[in-house]
Amino acid sequence: MSDAVSALNGAEFNGLAKVVETGLGGMITLRGDLASDRIKAAVKAATGTEVPATRRIAIGAAGAAAWMSPDELLLMVEYDRVGAVVAKLGEDLAGAHHMAVNVSDARACFAVSGPAAREVIAKVAPVDLAPGQFEAGDFRRTRFAQVAGAFWLDEAGVFHIVCFRSVAAYMFNLLSTAAHPHAKVGVYA
Structure with missing residues (x-):
């Protein structure tokens, strides 16, 4: 039997925020x-x-x-x-x-961390992410642009995302584009 592997083998992008495919969960x-x-x-x-x-x-x-x-x-x-x-x-x-x-x-998992993580998620998910509106322990099912997903914020300020494995590459590219250094909006900065 073959070994289980994650959808993107730990793909990582560093920009305004760090985007990481976190592996099997x-x-x-x-x-x-x-x-x-x-x-x-x-x-x-x-x-x-x-x-x-x-x-x-x-x-x-x-x-x-x-x-x-x-x-x-x-x-x-x-x-x-x-x-x-x-x-x-x-x-x-x-x-x-x-x-x-x-x-x-059937799932892929990602983490988005860093000072602009809130902004990165806000660009692609229709959820009010203003401080005080979305805090540690909050959990939402929503859409990330064109795909379904769910996410939460942990005590360390890291956003965790779960989506279908079949759209893992799309999700990684979407988050990486939103985290690109030239894509700064500065809403929560």
Whole structure:
């Protein structure tokens, strides 16, 4: 069997911000009644965190849980743990209406960091990124120009982006163009 590889093999661009394809990430789509005690317990067991509030991401000792919709979470764990976590979710939620699917290999992940990271993301995603409007722990599903994606901001000021693997090259080129040194707008500077 061949080894798993990321979509762009760690591609990197340095400009107004640093854009990096961050490699393989373990991701599970979990659907069900997010208010149920069984789902809450299963999320806690899988990630070490609570079910997040609407449009938020919660980081735990074993992973993260991001709000995707009123009945859907994106669970993020180590890539090598995904199969075991999906199996455990199936056991923990047996008999309960739910769906837990490994979507790791269908996704690409990026990080945008540096003083102009907020501006770079604001150029390509229709989200109010003004300080005070989008802060650490906030999570959004949106469009990046022509493609769907989701992103969040961490405590260190780094934006993390998840998109379909099939559009990874488009996303990297889009972010790199927005981060080009000649593309400075200065809205948040």
